[in-house]
Amino acid sequence: MRSGPADFEVLATPPPDGATRARLGRLTLSHGVVDTPQFMPVGTNATVKALHPDDLEEVGASIILANTYHLYLRPGHERIERLGGLHRFMGWERPILTDSGGFQVVSLGDLRVVDDDGVTFRSHVDGSLHRFTPEHAIDVQEALGSDVAVAFDQPVRPGSSSRAEVAEATERTHHWAERSLAAHSRPDQAIFGIVQGGLEPDLRADSTRFIASLPFDGICLGGLAGDETAEERNAALDVAVPVLDGDPRVRYLMGLGSPLDMLEAVHRGVDLFDSVLPARVARTGQVWIPEGRLNLRNQRFLDDGEPIQDGCPCLACRRFSRAYLAHLFRAKELLAYRLATCHNLTFTLDFMARIRSALRAGTFPGMLPELRSRASRISVGEAAVQSA
Amino acid sequence: MRSGPADFEVLATPPPDGATRARLGRLTLSHGVVDTPQFMPVGTNATVKALHPDDLEEVGASIILANTYHLYLRPGHERIERLGGLHRFMGWERPILTDSGGFQVVSLGDLRVVDDDGVTFRSHVDGSLHRFTPEHAIDVQEALGSDVAVAFDQPVRPGSSSRAEVAEATERTHHWAERSLAAHSRPDQAIFGIVQGGLEPDLRADSTRFIASLPFDGICLGGLAGDETAEERNAALDVAVPVLDGDPRVRYLMGLGSPLDMLEAVHRGVDLFDSVLPARVARTGQVWIPEGRLNLRNQRFLDDGEPIQDGCPCLACRRFSRAYLAHLFRAKELLAYRLATCHNLTFTLDFMARIRSALRAGTFPGMLPELRSRASRISVGEAAVQSA
Numbered sequence: 001m002r003s004g005p006a007d008f009e010v011l012a013t014p015p016p017d018g019a020t021r022a023r024l025g026r027l028t029l030s031h032g033v034v035d036t037p038q039f040m041p042v043g044t045n046a047t048v049k050a051l052h053p054d055d056l057e058e059v060g061a062s063i064i065l066a067n068t069y070h071l072y073l074r075p076g077h078e079r080i081e082r083l084g085g086l087h088r089f090m091g092w093e094r095p096i097l098t099d100s101g102g103f104q105v106v107s108l109g110d111l112r113v114v115d116d117d118g119v120t121f122r123s124h125v126d127g128s129l130h131r132f133t134p135e136h137a138i139d140v141q142e143a144l145g146s147d148v149a150v151a152f153d154q155p156v157r158p159g160s161s162s163r164a165e166v167a168e169a170t171e172r173t174h175h176w177a178e179r180s181l182a183a184h185s186r187p188d189q190a191i192f193g194i195v196q197g198g199l200e201p202d203l204r205a206d207s208t209r210f211i212a213s214l215p216f217d218g219i220c221l222g223g224l225a226g227d228e229t230a231e232e233r234n235a236a237l238d239v240a241v242p243v244l245d246g247d248p249r250v251r252y253l254m255g256l257g258s259p260l261d262m263l264e265a266v267h268r269g270v271d272l273f274d275s276v277l278p279a280r281v282a283r284t285g286q287v288w289i290p291e292g293r294l295n296l297r298n299q300r301f302l303d304d305g306e307p308i309q310d311g312c313p314c315l316a317c318r319r320f321s322r323a324y325l326a327h328l329f330r331a332k333e334l335l336a337y338r339l340a341t342c343h344n345l346t347f348t349l350d351f352m353a354r355i356r357s358a359l360r361a362g363t364f365p366g367m368l369p370e371l372r373s374r375a376s377r378i379s380v381g382e383a384a385v386q387s388a
Numbered sequence: 389m390r391s392g393p394a395d396f397e398v399l400a401t402p403p404p405d406g407a408t409r410a411r412l413g414r415l416t417l418s419h420g421v422v423d424t425p426q427f428m429p430v431g432t433n434a435t436v437k438a439l440h441p442d443d444l445e446e447v448g449a450s451i452i453l454a455n456t457y458h459l460y461l462r463p464g465h466e467r468i469e470r471l472g473g474l475h476r477f478m479g480w481e482r483p484i485l486t487d488s489g490g491f492q493v494v495s496l497g498d499l500r501v502v503d504d505d506g507v508t509f510r511s512h513v514d515g516s517l518h519r520f521t522p523e524h525a526i527d528v529q530e531a532l533g534s535d536v537a538v539a540f541d542q543p544v545r546p547g548s549s550s551r552a553e554v555a556e557a558t559e560r561t562h563h564w565a566e567r568s569l570a571a572h573s574r575p576d577q578a579i580f581g582i583v584q585g586g587l588e589p590d591l592r593a594d595s596t597r598f599i600a601s602l603p604f605d606g607i608c609l610g611g612l613a614g615d616e617t618a619e620e621r622n623a624a625l626d627v628a629v630p631v632l633d634g635d636p637r638v639r640y641l642m643g644l645g646s647p648l649d650m651l652e653a654v655h656r657g658v659d660l661f662d663s664v665l666p667a668r669v670a671r672t673g674q675v676w677i678p679e680g681r682l683n684l685r686n687q688r689f690l691d692d693g694e695p696i697q698d699g700c701p702c703l704a705c706r707r708f709s710r711a712y713l714a715h716l717f718r719a720k721e722l723l724a725y726r727l728a729t730c731h732n733l734t735f736t737l738d739f740m741a742r743i744r745s746a747l748r749a750g751t752f753p754g755m756l757p758e759l760r761s762r763a764s765r766i767s768v769g770e771a772a773v774q775s776a
Contacts, residue, residue, distance in 0.1 A: 045719040046712070052703070052723060075690055075715040083693050083711050091707040302463055305471050315440070319479040323471050324434070327463040331433040334725055335440060 005030055006148060006190030006217035008250040012359050014269070020368070021241055021269030024359035027218075027250050029095040029147035030188045031087065032062065036250065036271035037359075039262065039352050040065045040097060041279060041345055045074070046090040049279055050337040051345075053092045055315065059342055060349040063095040063147075065274040068140055069104035073123050073130070077143040085145030097274070098146035099254070100137050100180075100194065102153040103222075114154060116172060134179035142186045150220060151180035153194040158236075159227035166198035166223075170207050173222075181214055190217035192252060198223055199232050201239045208243040218250040221270065225255030234264055241269035259288075259351045260375035266355055267368065278348040282340035285329045287316075288347045292377040294322070296340065301326035314346040315339060351375065393418055394536060394578030394605035396638040400747050402657070408756070409629055409657030412747035415606075415638050417483040417535035418576045419475065420450065424638065424659035425747075427650065427740050428453045428485060429667060429733055433462070434478040437667055438725040439733075441480045443703065447730055448737040451483040451535070453662040456528055457492030461511050461518070465531040473533035485662070486534035487642070488525050488568075488582065490541040491610075502542060504560060522567035530574045538608060539568035541582040546624075547615035554586035554611075558595050561610075569602055578605035580640060586611055587620050589627045596631040606638040609658065613643030622652055629657035647676075647739045648763035654743055655756065666736045670728035673717045675704075676735045680765040682710070684728065689714035702734040703727055739763065 012024035025036040041048045041056065044067045048056055056064065066086060071077060080089050087093055105119045106112060112121040118133030134152040141149035153176060154169040161169075173196045184191045193216035197204030211219060221240055224233050237253070244251060250271045256262055257275020265273070278288070285296040289309040294301070296308075307317040308325065316325065316339035328336035355371065358364040400412035413424040429436045429444065432455045436444055444452065454474060459465060468477050475481055493507045494500060500509040506521030522540040529537035541564060542557040549557075561584045572579045581604035585592030599607060609628055612621050625641070632639060638659045644650055645663020653661070666676070673684040677697040682689070684696075695705040696713065704713065704727035716724035743759065746752040 045715070045721055047716060047719075047721045047723050050722040052726070053707070074719060075711070079691060079711070082691065083709060089709070089712055089715075091712070303467060303470070319441070321471060321477070323463070323467070324477055324479070327433070327477075328435060331435075331462060333433055333435045334438040334722055335435045337722055338440070338726075 005188055006192075006250070008218065008248065010248070012362070015362075015365065019365040020267050022266045022355075022359055022364050023269065023271070024356055025250065025271050027272070029063070029190065031093060031095045031147050034063045034095055034272075035356055037262070037266045037352055037355050038062065038272055039257070039348055040272065040274040042067070042274055042276045043090065043092075044070050044276070046071060046080075046086060048341075049283065050334075050341045053090065055338070055342055056092065057094075058315065059345040060353070061094070061345065063097060064092065065097050065099060066090075066144070066146065067101070067104060068098045068137060068144065069101035069108065071098075071144060072101065072140045073125050077140040081143040081145070087145065095147040097148040098141045098144055098150065100150040100152045101132055101140070102137070102194070103155050103255070105132050106155055114172075116175070119154075134176040135183040138180050138183040138191070142184070142189060145186075146189060148190045148192055148218065149184065149186075151177045151191060151193045151216070153177070153196060153222055155196065155223045155226075156198060157227050158198050158223050159229070159232065161198055163198075163200055163203075166196070166200055166203055169223075170196040170198070170203055174207070174210050177211055177214055177216075181216065192216055192218035192220050194220040194222040194254070195240060196223045197236075197240075199228055199236055201235070204236050204239045205243055208240040212244055212247055216249070218252060219244060219247070221251065221253045224253060225261075225275070230261060230264065233261070234268060237265060237268040237270065244269070257348070258375075258379055259348065260372065260379050262352070263355065263371055263375050278344040279341045282344040283337045285336070285340065287340055287343050288378040290374060290377075296322060296326045296329050298326070308343050309347070312343065312346060315342040317343060393576055394580075394638070396606065396636060398636070400750070403750075403753065407753040408655050410654045410743070410747055410752050411657065411659070412744055413638065413659050415660070417451070417578065419481060419483045419535050422451045422483055422660075423744055425650070425654045425740055425743050426450065426660055427645065427736055428660065428662040430455070430662055430664045431478065431480075432458050432664070434459060434468075434474060436729075437671065438722075438729045441478065443726070443730055444480065445482075446703065447733040448741070449482070449733065451485060452480065453485050453487060454478075454532070454534065455489070455492060456486045456525060456532065457489035457496065459486075459532060460489065460528045461513050465528040469531040469533070475533065483535040485536040486529045486532055486538065488538040488540045489520055489528070490525070490582070491543050491642070493520050494543060502560075504563070507542075522564040523571040526568050526571040526579075530572070530577060533574075534577060536578045536580055536606065537572060537574075539565045539579060539581045539604070541565070541584060541610055543584065543611045543614075544586060545615050546586050546611050547617070547620065549586055551588055551591075554584070554588055554591055558584040558586070558591055562595070562598050565599055565602055565604075569604065580604055580606035580608050582608040582610040582642070583628060584611045585624075585628075587616055587624055589623070592624050592627045593631055596628040600632055600635055604637070606640060607632060607635070609639065609641045612641060613649075613663070618649060618652065621649070622656060625653060625656040625658065632657070645736070646763075646767055647736060648760065648767050650740070651743065651759055651763050666732040667729045670732040671725045673724075673728065675728055675731050676766040678762060678765075684710060684714045684717050686714070696731050697735070700731065700734060703730040705731060
């Protein structure tokens with residue numbers, strides 16, 4: 001393991017009784033410190049949709065994720081490099097993790113052709129033809145200058161891929177991991193490797209072992225948070241994390257963002273998460289509160305003079321009523337999207353802070369039922385609760 | 389004239405040599421003081437599009453306009469009243485002027501039928517049938533609780549209406565002005581009357597005399613800022629304002645927002661303006677700077693690391709480059725609209741502050757050529773200038 005660009009320190013180890021694998025940690029990156037377990041808001045196009053960097057600080061974000069694929073296509077990684085790098089470009093001076101582009105290349109690119117050397121795909125923006133290889137994905141991330149780069153991988157749908165498909169993609173991901181590491185040279189940037197293996201226990205375990213054998217600065221658990229069930233995902237984590245027992249590196253489950261899903265993954269030993277979910281649902285008018293989920297497009301909120309969540313310190317709750325938000329959503333006013341996003345990210349990051357507090361106090365196992373209950377109430381797919 | 393809800397004080401009177409009719413003033417309303425000449429950003433749906441009230445304070449807004457017609461239809465004036473009034477509803481505790489709805493009823497409502505008692509129209513939101521009378525327009529504005537209500541009027545297109553159409557609408561506006569005044573009872577709310585008369589010098593002069601004869605707290609010059617030329621508008625002002633010579637009340641030209649148009653109207657004795665223009669053009673990517681107008685959608689800005697305007701204190705210029713803004717506009721990211729709006733409103737309100745400084749110093753006539761030159765460069769319709 002290299003040291004420097006991603007020092008990870010476990011501050012509270014799981015109890016020896018095996019009640020949980022959850023741990024408290026601190027990840028130190030070039031642009032700052034990230035307390036874990038932690039959630040990373042997603043700034044796909046070098047902006048977390050509807051928010052200003054000051055909003056991100058206010059909601060409590062300590063690190064964000066930016067999408068390599070999107071920024072490569074528009075405005076271009078070389079352009080961002082000429083303009084002083086991604087932090088300066090987007091006015092965010094705290095840590096940034098860039099994904100590898102693998103997920104987007106496979107899910108967003110049309111006419112993709114995967115071969116052992118890389119992936120050829122068409123841009124979702126203008127249809128132009130592009131090619132990503134492990135070396136190119138690292139080049140792009142080095143030009144962007146993120147705190148953490150991620151090795152290029154080939155994810156497959158976890159719930160609906162054959163064992164043969166998973167095996168082939170996992171094998172390829174391993175070769176690409178080695179090539180990504182070899183291509184990486186920026187000393188102020190960490191590089192994380194991605195475990196694949198789908199939902200096949202032996203492939204998942206082998207992949208974890210293989211990726212962990214390479215000198216990455218952190219371990220991503222990829223190929224999850226897709227079309228698998230929560231039970232399948234948890235089972236995959238129960239295979240992968242024990243393999244990492246004693247490994248000093250940070251563990252990052254890519255693409256997970258619902259509080260309940262994150263809680264279960266923390267419980268199984270994961271430290272880091274990212275997802276567009278809290279912000280995306282906010283932009284549809286769905287906001288999260290301790291009592292459940294409110295759909296601000298619902299008629300009854302038009303007359304509700306209470307804030308979204310009593311006592312919440314966010315930009316929305318400090319000054320505005322549910323009635324005002326409900327009006328803004330109906331009138332399609334832009335302020336609605338910013339206010340609701342600030343609220344949901346505040347809620348999500350506060351939830352992670354509660355988890356960290358319990359871990360710090362050594363009360364996490366005992367708090368699990370209460371945290372589960374809180375998180376369950378706002379789970380996506382659940383019916384909206386009555387107004388508090 | 390009543391006193392109280394709209395005290396207007398002329399702080400610097402025009403020079404006796406007749407070089408200009410421009411004047412410096414201070415309008416004191418229930419929620420605060422408005423230095424004039426002044427521009428009011430427009431918050432159609434109880435929000436200035438893309439901005440938070442804190443943004444409005446930061447760009448230097450001291451008063452905003454909200455649209456009676458829109459708020460009546462959605463979310464409803466009675467609802468806003470139940471929720472504590474418009475200021476509380478939208479989180480803006482400084483002055484608000486509501487228009488009368490006359491302009492929107494005539495320009496946005498489908499199937500409108502104007503009779504001597506009022507206007508019947510269909511909602512542009514859901515097609516439902518509604519009726520506005522002078523009494524109802526005042527009721528709605530009293531429920532909203534704006535600092536300034538405006539009498540219900542019947543505007544007509546200034547440049548393309550026959551003399552007979554103008555005469556009929558002006559006559560009707562006069563009757564409605566008397567009925568609006570009679571209906572108005574809220575002591576903490578001022579009421580302004582609207583002059584019509586189109587571009588017909590005698591009708592414009594008569595209308596000014598008539599409206600000025602009524603005990604309104606301020607005089608609106610309506611039926612301009614439409615399809616007339618600048619010369620026609622200036623000629624109408626040169627007819628109306630002299631009629632108001634010696635009248636102690638504030639003069640407000642409705643719907644004007646380009647700096648050059650406002651400068652010429654200030655020069656002719658107008659104190660107050662409103663328009664969606666600076667914000668609307670900002671949302672299309674057009675930003676105003678001292679050297680002219682920049683279209684941030686232009687390819688060349690993608691590589692421009694400079695702020696929109698060097699030294700500008702606005703939210704956009706303090707932290708971001710033209711390149712970042714250009715990227716956000718291309719990616720249709722919501723932050724673009726907020727940043728560009730903050731810039732254009734900062735520019736516009738700074739332009740009005742420069743006019744006030746010149747009036748305070750007694751140098752306005754001498755500064756006119758420079759102010760005209762500055763304003764001309766960003767006039768709407770002009771080709772985008774080269775990057776500074």
